[in-house]
Amino acid sequence: MTKIAILELQHVNKKYKTAQVIDDVSLVIDEPGIWALVGPNGVGKTTLLNGICNIIPFNSGKVELLGQPNDNYTVFKHVSFLQDNTVLFHYLSGYDHLKYVCDVHGLPKKRIKEVAAYVGMTGYLEKKVGDYSLGMKQHLLLAISIVNQPKLLFMDEPLTGLDPSSAILVRKILLDLEKQGTTIILSSHNLAEIDRVTNQILFLKNGKIIEVDRENHMETHYIFKLSDKLSGKQLLMASGYSIQEENGAIKVTINESGIDKCIKSIQDNGISILDIQKEVTGSEKLYEETFGKRE
Amino acid sequence: MKSIQYEWKKLWKSKAYIALIVITMLIIAGLFYRNVVYQDIVKSEKIETVQSQSTWIVSYLSRDRELLKETGEGSNPDLEESIALGSQLNGKLQDLLAAIQEDEHITALHVENDVYALAMQYQTMSDNKSYPISKVEMEDEITLNNELLKKKLPKEDLGASIQPAVFMKQVVQYLFNTFGFFIVIVVIGTPIVREFDDNTIKLTYGLPVSPVRMIMTKWISITLSGICWFVIALLSAYAISTIFGTEETNPYDYPFFTEKMAFITAGDYLQQSIILGIFYLLLLMSLFVFLSFLIKNTLVVHITLLILFVCNYIVIRSGIIFPFLPWVYQELDAATLQSNGISWTGFLLMIVFTGVLLLLAIRASKRREYRR
Numbered sequence: 262m263t264k265i266a267i268l269e270l271q272h273v274n275k276k277y278k279t280a281q282v283i284d285d286v287s288l289v290i291d292e293p294g295i296w297a298l299v300g301p302n303g304v305g306k307t308t309l310l311n312g313i314c315n316i317i318p319f320n321s322g323k324v325e326l327l328g329q330p331n332d333n334y335t336v337f338k339h340v341s342f343l344q345d346n347t348v349l350f351h352y353l354s355g356y357d358h359l360k361y362v363c364d365v366h367g368l369p370k371k372r373i374k375e376v377a378a379y380v381g382m383t384g385y386l387e388k389k390v391g392d393y394s395l396g397m398k399q400h401l402l403l404a405i406s407i408v409n410q411p412k413l414l415f416m417d418e419p420l421t422g423l424d425p426s427s428a429i430l431v432r433k434i435l436l437d438l439e440k441q442g443t444t445i446i447l448s449s450h451n452l453a454e455i456d457r458v459t460n461q462i463l464f465l466k467n468g469k470i471i472e473v474d475r476e477n478h479m480e481t482h483y484i485f486k487l488s489d490k491l492s493g494k495q496l497l498m499a500s501g502y503s504i505q506e507e508n509g510a511i512k513v514t515i516n517e518s519g520i521d522k523c524i525k526s527i528q529d530n531g532i533s534i535l536d537i538q539k540e541v542t543g544s545e546k547l548y549e550e551t552f553g554k555r556e
Numbered sequence: 557m558k559s560i561q562y563e564w565k566k567l568w569k570s571k572a573y574i575a576l577i578v579i580t581m582l583i584i585a586g587l588f589y590r591n592v593v594y595q596d597i598v599k600s601e602k603i604e605t606v607q608s609q610s611t612w613i614v615s616y617l618s619r620d621r622e623l624l625k626e627t628g629e630g631s632n633p634d635l636e637e638s639i640a641l642g643s644q645l646n647g648k649l650q651d652l653l654a655a656i657q658e659d660e661h662i663t664a665l666h667v668e669n670d671v672y673a674l675a676m677q678y679q680t681m682s683d684n685k686s687y688p689i690s691k692v693e694m695e696d697e698i699t700l701n702n703e704l705l706k707k708k709l710p711k712e713d714l715g716a717s718i719q720p721a722v723f724m725k726q727v728v729q730y731l732f733n734t735f736g737f738f739i740v741i742v743v744i745g746t747p748i749v750r751e752f753d754d755n756t757i758k759l760t761y762g763l764p765v766s767p768v769r770m771i772m773t774k775w776i777s778i779t780l781s782g783i784c785w786f787v788i789a790l791l792s793a794y795a796i797s798t799i800f801g802t803e804e805t806n807p808y809d810y811p812f813f814t815e816k817m818a819f820i821t822a823g824d825y826l827q828q829s830i831i832l833g834i835f836y837l838l839l840l841m842s843l844f845v846f847l848s849f850l851i852k853n854t855l856v857v858h859i860t861l862l863i864l865f866v867c868n869y870i871v872i873r874s875g876i877i878f879p880f881l882p883w884v885y886q887e888l889d890a891a892t893l894q895s896n897g898i899s900w901t902g903f904l905l906m907i908v909f910t911g912v913l914l915l916l917a918i919r920a921s922k923r924r925e926y927r928r
Contacts, residue, residue, distance in 0.1 A: 337764040364558035
């Protein structure tokens, strides 16, 4: 049996007057996960996502979502699109929006409260959207897009306007959804945030999706909080690790295969590890290589 | 059904619709108050008209009497007969004046008929004397008075009455016309077409909503809103005129002249107006939904509608009214008075046109290109 692609683009094109915004893009995503669509402003990320979700038509080409053409409206029972906040009615409340979306999906009313609590907007659910801050609107858009527990989720700049705690919450939700098997394709400018949620990046340049050899550019760091920072630092330096001090913690650049040895070496010297966090970086370097460094 | 509720909510929460209803009720209340104030003016105008007729006849009488004095009695029998008839007419005009002043409405109708009968006779006798009212007008008045006498109803001024049925006709005439319907469609329809300008339509586009469901939901919700406005306007007119207006035993029997100079009772007139008005709203709302999804721009849709309304108005006013064409109901009063009962052809055409416009709207909704 042939495996059904989660997303398949075949030679899609989009032209606005003389500008070729999307130029013969083909893409197949057949493994669940989080994918980041990255590119500078105006490169066509939103146009690509709008075209994929049949919000605007492509001039040519074919789009299939979960094995069905994107102009089959029923596919959107399992596919969601987090759009920009202009899609919200400023004179309606968050509850009104969620109720409408739940009604369209045939979901019970209790789902509204569940999803509102999940994205942390219970406190202002009944307020008019016109009174919402940018971050609150993002929360509502997120709630709208996940209320139906989609199999495929497109997100256009989901981190725009979020304060750090909201950004952490959104990151947690994205990772939760990924664990539940949802494939997420998100566009974002925030490369550091992208590094935290995915290692699968699609660059959009001159209307084309560019495949990049990301593995060679990725750096994995582990941030340790130790019971004895000074001894730990000396130990790691003596063992030849590349380290940096960061907010009272020690950041060690090391690949995944070497982390167990590093941890063992710390513990063998009687130093307790209070906390350990993984951080992957490298998108920024890749971005600069792809699009050039802005002077 | 739930989606219709959502569309309703959007309309209600945009506040323009509530403002429309409140303004409509205020206009009706204002119109009724104006009519109340006008009651004395109407009476004094009637008195003035009768007095002017009396002045006219008196001047001829005195001239004829002078002439008779010069020629001598018995020399001109026609002149003598004319003087006798003129005196009789003047006497009846004085009786009419008294009946109006005493508010003896039924007596006034009888006397008015006598006045016109004598006036026509008087005019026939001497062609060079033109009575202030034409023969045709007098004949029409006699026909109306006889109809009113049959129903024992006083004569009303159609432009300033506080009799419930007549006041409701005035509301139909003043509100359910080109201007009224245009304002209503702009207020009720704008939230729908504005979704294209502010991008909110993209929320629905990203959901599993079929084009048929999307169009029908919008059409049903704005049609219901339009009908709701229509009914509220009529109920307000009914309530205010029934509570504060004149009391008659059978106000809805009041006769109105149709375009063919036959009579239609106020009850039949209102019944037909309501049915034709609802026909028109169904058609108008489908036209608006179609234009919205075709043009996708608020200002251009409004300008297009305005052009269509004005052209239709010019055609109707130039007298080209085919009562079976549903768009002539844009001038509801004229269309009702023109139509001879509810036209089944009109009903069928309305269904066909509405259906075609909705199908075109569904087709247009699949074309999702709009401003970047």
